[in-house]
Amino acid sequence: MAGRKALILAGTGMLAGIAENLTREGWHVVLPCRRYHPLDTEVRPGAAALRSLRRPGHRPYRGGPGRARPDGKATWVEAHWDRPRELAAKAEAALRGQADLLVAWIHEEYRRSVMGAVEGLLAHGAPVVEVRNAFGGVDLPDPLLPSHPTQVVQLGTVSAHDAHRCLAQAEIGEGVSDAVRRAIEGHPTSTHQVGQLRPLVR
Template sequence: MKHALVIGGTGMLSGTVKWLIKEGWHVSVTGRTHRKMKQFLKYKEITPIYADYHHTKEMNKKIMQAVDNEGPIELVIAWIHSDAKGALHEVMSEITKRKQHVDLYHIVSGTTKMDELKNEVTAPVNCIYHQVKLGFIKERSIRRWLTHKEISEGVIEAVKNHQRTFIIGVLK
């Protein structure tokens, strides 16, 4: 079975996780709390990983345990708050040691500068970096944030079409 990792997958990316299951993936999902993880515990295709991404070593250890059990990870979808600098790089460095090609879909807020972040992640050579930016929705003269459904569906579209850069909603 193909193995995907969704970091920060128990909130706005829940719909994406459920879609991956339908598409035949085994999905390792990270988050800190059981309360948010509970929605996935009925699925045999889910490995819940309880970890704080500020404690990268500990999170990596748990991720690599999932790799030992379910096989190498070939797709990573990551929503990591910007205060956890370096976490994604460390995770990707470990994951790419076990797999020839890994697609990384990095979800970032609309104000993030693509090049800055790309450098920060410094994707290993066998990692294909994709970036999904969260914009907003303009309805008549009103702007509003994206809903969880819109975010999950946008990420699904980016993954389906192998988009290297993708904007959900609009940025201006």
């Protein structure tokens, strides 16, 4: 996966775990959002200099082949959902090429305008993972970019394990991670339910 590029559209920190996993696997991840959220895998200015500082008597350690650092990186750009064309322009500059993957969790009010603005940044046939919040009806949502194979993650309102407990961020992250893996592996468009749409009737 080295050299691949991913565009992640979500609220600040909402999909940070996904970004970190992709970066560790060598992806260049671009995250346009309103506020900065630090990632463990980011390459920050001065990091190399700090790593070069060693306490007296320290002996440099050379790890084996399995310890090589990945060449992935994460890039944050300040952007706002209500300025979709500006967001797309900033994302394009940060990507420096077409994106091989799009992961989007966007407020319904801005979903169509933002997704439409960034569609041109995607490589031909690039997979999409779209996270959708719960709807009142039983019909599952259709993908917004039909020319791209899409893994739709339909969020419920309560946990799949306990109908009396709200859907937790960890459960959401696990479901989105699974959808991202399916997208990267080239699976066709499908919908994945995470959590329950409504409490079970007992």
